[in-house]
Amino acid sequence: xxxxxxxxxxxxxxxxxxxxxxxxxxxxxxxxxxxxxxxxxxxxxxxxxxxxxxxxxxxxxxxxxxxxxxxxxxxxxxxxxxxxxxxxxxxxxxxxxxxxxxxxxxxxxxxxxxxxxxxxxxxxxxxxxxxxxxxxxxxxxxxxxxxxxxxxxxxxxxxxxxxxxxxxxxxxxxxxxxxxxxxxxxxxxxxxxxxxxxxxxxxxxxxxxxxxxxxxxxxxxxxxxxxxxxxxxxxxxxxxxxxxxxxxxxxxxxxxxxxxxxxxxxxxxxxxxxxxxxxxxxxxxxxxxxxxxxxxxxxxxxxxxxxxxxxxxxxxxxxxxxxxxxxxxxxxxxxxxxxxxxxxxxxxxxxxxxxxxxxxxxxxxxxxxxxxxxxxxxxxxx
Numbered sequence: 001x002x003x004x005x006x007x008x009x010x011x012x013x014x015x016x017x018x019x020x021x022x023x024x025x026x027x028x029x030x031x032x033x034x035x036x037x038x039x040x041x042x043x044x045x046x047x048x049x050x051x052x053x054x055x056x057x058x059x060x061x062x063x064x065x066x067x068x069x070x071x072x073x074x075x076x077x078x079x080x081x082x083x084x085x086x087x088x089x090x091x092x093x094x095x096x097x098x099x100x101x102x103x104x105x106x107x108x109x110x111x112x113x114x115x116x117x118x119x120x121x122x123x124x125x126x127x128x129x130x131x132x133x134x135x136x137x138x139x140x141x142x143x144x145x146x147x148x149x150x151x152x153x154x155x156x157x158x159x160x161x162x163x164x165x166x167x168x169x170x171x172x173x174x175x176x177x178x179x180x181x182x183x184x185x186x187x188x189x190x191x192x193x194x195x196x197x198x199x200x201x202x203x204x205x206x207x208x209x210x211x212x213x214x215x216x217x218x219x220x221x222x223x224x225x226x227x228x229x230x231x232x233x234x235x236x237x238x239x240x241x242x243x244x245x246x247x248x249x250x251x252x253x254x255x256x257x258x259x260x261x262x263x264x265x266x267x268x269x270x271x272x273x274x275x276x277x278x279x280x281x282x283x284x285x286x287x288x289x290x291x292x293x294x295x296x297x298x299x300x301x302x303x304x305x306x307x308x309x310x311x312x313x314x315x316x317x318x319x320x321x322x323x324x325x326x327x328x329x330x331x332x333x334x335x336x337x338x339x340x341x342x343x344x345x346x347x348x349x350x351x352x353x354x355x356x357x358x359x360x361x362x363x364x365x366x367x368x369x370x371x372x373x374x375x376x377x378x379x380x381x382x
Contacts, residue, residue: 001043001044001045001263001361001362001365002043002044002045002170002172002173002262002263003044003091003092003093003170003263004044004045004055004056004059004091005059005090005091005169006059006064006088006089006090006091006092006097007059007060007088007089007090008055008056008059008060009056010053010056010057012169013040013052013053013056016040016169016172017033017036017037017040017049018033018036019172020036020039020040020172020174021033021035021036022176023172023174023175023176024036024039024174026176026177026306027305027306034049037049037052039301040052040172042301043172043173043301045361045362045364045365046361064089064097065086066086066087066088066089066099067155070087070099070154070155071083071086071087071099071101071110073154073155074099074101074110074154074159074161075101075103077145077152077154077159078108078110078143078144078145078146078152078159078161079143079145079146080101080103080105080106080108080143080161081103081104081105081106082103082104083101083102083103084102084103084104085102087099087100087101087110088100090109092354092358093111093263093358094358094362095111095112095113095114096111096112096157097112097354098110098111098112099111100164101161106163106164107163107164108143108161108162108163108164109140109161109162109163109164109165110159110160110161111159111160111161111162112157112158112159113151113158113159113160113279114158115157115158117151117158117160117279117280118151118158119149119150119151119152121151121279122142122150122151122160122278122279123150124255124281124282125257125278125279125280125281126142126150126278127195127255127281128190128193128195128255128256128257128278128281129142129275129278129281131193131195132189132190132193132275135189135192135193136189137186137189137190137273137275138268138272138273138274138275139274139275139276139278140162140163140165140274140276141162141163141165142160142161142162142163143161143162143163160279165274166269167266167267167268167274167276168266168267168268168269169266169267170262170263170264170265170266170267171262171265171267173262173297173300173301173304174298174300174301174302174304174307175262175297175298175304175307176307177306177307177309177310178310179273180297180298180304180306180307180308180310180311180314181310181311181313181314182272182273182314183260183265183273183293183297183311183314184310184311184312184313184314184315184316184317185314185315185317185318186260186273186275186314187257187260187289187290187293187315188314188315188316188317188318188319189318190256190257190260191254191256191286191289191318191319192318192319193254193255194254195254195255196252196253196254196255197253197254197255197256197282197283198253198283199253199282199283200283201247201249201253201282201283201284201288201331202258202282202283204334204335204338205258205284205331205334205335206247206331206334207334207338208243208333208334208337208338209337209338209341211236211240213341214236214239214341215236217232217341217344217345217348218232218233218236220345220348221344221348224348224349226347226348226363228363228364228367231367231368232344232367235367235370238370238372238373239337239340239370241372241373242333242336242337242371242372242373243333243337245326245327245329245330245333245373245376246327246330247327247330247331247334248327248330249285249288251285251286251287252285253283253284253285254283254284254285254286255281255282255283256281256282256283256284256286256289257275257277257278257280257281257289258280258281258282258284258289258292259277259280260275260289260293260296261293261296261297262296262297264276264277284331285322286322287322287323287324287328288328288330288331288332289331290315290321290322290324290328291324291328291329291330291331291332291379292329292331292332292335293311294308294311294379295329295332295336295371295376295379296332297311298311298379299375299376299378299379300369301369303375303378303379303382305382308379308382309382324379324380325380326373326376326377326380329376329379332371332376333371333376336366336371337371339362339366340363340366340367340370343359343362343363343365343366344359344363344366346358346359346362346363347359347360347362347363
């Protein structure tokens with residue numbers, strides 16, 4: 001699901017809708033602007049264009065304020081200088097809300113990260129990021145605390161801070177062929193670094209829930225009166241079919257970004273890509289990461305044939321395209337199933353109001369547009 005910022009602009013959304021219209025007309029020349037607007041609204045997790053406009057108006061009217069003293073604590077812990085203006089909300093993500101902080105030393109983006117993203121994990125990502133930027137990949141500059149740490153705990157949460165970078169929004173799906181080519185080239189550049197990694201693949205990308213756990217989750221959704229509970233029931237056979245595709249690591253692992261997804265990329269003023277997120281970095285093979293990237297960039301909301309070809313062409317500009325089979329999607333399957341399970345859990349029992357809204361939209365999104373074995377097979381025959 002595409003994330004709507006805390007201070008959205010309806011004018012920018014109109015521009016996004018027109019850009020999306022041009023992409024949709026590549027495959028369906030008779031697509032109308034109204035259809036593009038509905039498709040854009042769906043990407044933001046709302047039912048239609050009027051609902052998206054209403055959500056924009058609601059967010060503009062609701063002037064969120066940072067918790068008292070939070071900006072000052074972050075500035076002190078990370079050595080950012082003296083806070084010069086109230087912190088501004090940027091966007092709420094699965095990891096929490098991001099804040100725009102201005103000090104006498106500059107402007108910063110402060111983000112909460114998952115608790116498993118420790119300083120040691122962030123250092124792994126920083127190593128890949130540094131090598132990638134040397135190879136021409138654009139990325140924000142991280143701030144280190146006076147103790148030299150990338151991650152610090154403030155008020156019980158792990159935080160990262162980056163120097164502020166003027167960027168555009170994350171891409172809208174389906175992406176244009178030109179953008180798919182740039183993404184493919186970026187991933188190829190990362191793989192060409194061929195940085196060895198001897199750590200095992202993270203359990204989130206390997207482990208899967210037992211059938212009994214999904215059955216129990218369905219029971220919880222029904223007990224909570226969720227209107228989408230029967231959709232979950234109908235999809236359980238699909239989830240089991242996906243779970244039958246096993247992981248087979250037949251090549252040496254390398255250090256990979258592991259989460260090069262649309263919401264972790266921003267468009268620069270020149271149309272170039274800026275990779276914003278590096279903290280998920282860890283071991284994968286090129287085949288597994290390419291398989292994961294294809295499911296994120298060119299298979300939703302439906303198969304993007306031109307996008308697949310352009311992605312592959314961009315990758316081939318840098319290195320040889322890997323040999324893919326259905327097992328190349330094993331990590332993507334584990335990650336998607338775990339994301340779906342966790343989103344549904346959060347929607348049933350959210351931690352707070354922000355997470356309730358976010359998780360409900362994510363839960364509906366994964367049920368409306370599920371990963372399927374047939375969809376994965378289509379990616380292999382393009």
